[in-house]
Amino acid sequence: xxxxxxxxxxxxxxxxxxxxxxxxxxxxxxxxxxxxxxxxxxxxxxxxxxxxxxxxxxxxxxxxxxxxxxxxxxxxxxxxxxxxxxxxxxxxxxxxxxxxxxxxxxxxxxxxxxxxxxxx
Numbered sequence: 001x002x003x004x005x006x007x008x009x010x011x012x013x014x015x016x017x018x019x020x021x022x023x024x025x026x027x028x029x030x031x032x033x034x035x036x037x038x039x040x041x042x043x044x045x046x047x048x049x050x051x052x053x054x055x056x057x058x059x060x061x062x063x064x065x066x067x068x069x070x071x072x073x074x075x076x077x078x079x080x081x082x083x084x085x086x087x088x089x090x091x092x093x094x095x096x097x098x099x100x101x102x103x104x105x106x107x108x109x110x111x112x113x114x115x116x117x118x119x120x
Contacts, residue, residue, distance in 0.1 A: 034101045058082075059091055063100065063118045070115035092116060 058080075065071055065079060073092065076083040095101040095116075102119050105111035 016084070029072060047058070055091070059100070062091060062095065062116075063120075066101060066118045068117075070117045072115045089111050099118075 032108060041103050062076060065076055071109050073084050073088055075081075077087055080087070094099065096106075101116040103109065104113070104115040104117070108114070
């Protein structure tokens with residue numbers, strides 16, 4: 001159940017102009033300091049839109065979100081407007097296998113508090 005949530009403002013630089021996007025966060029989600037202000041070259045507005053973006057662009061956004069702290073799948077899905085199952089099957093599993101992301105509980109992939117952090 002989601003109640004009143006703080007808003008995280010992220011500013012992404014785009015080739016044309018700067019885009020400012022507000023992302024509602026749940027109380028238990030990512031602290032505002034964990035997503036850098038210029039985290040990705042792909043505007044979050046583009047990720048949230050219904051238009052298709054490339055796998056690489058989406059994975060770069062995931063890496064930017066997970067840059068400083070462990071982030072849950074639910075938080076990522078809400079921030080990007082994508083389904084949890086889609087992110088896990090199509091992106092997170094690949095990124096963990098290829099050591100782009102570190103799982104908080106690597107021996108228990110279905111751990112209820114599983115979260116991910118960028119490996120760099």
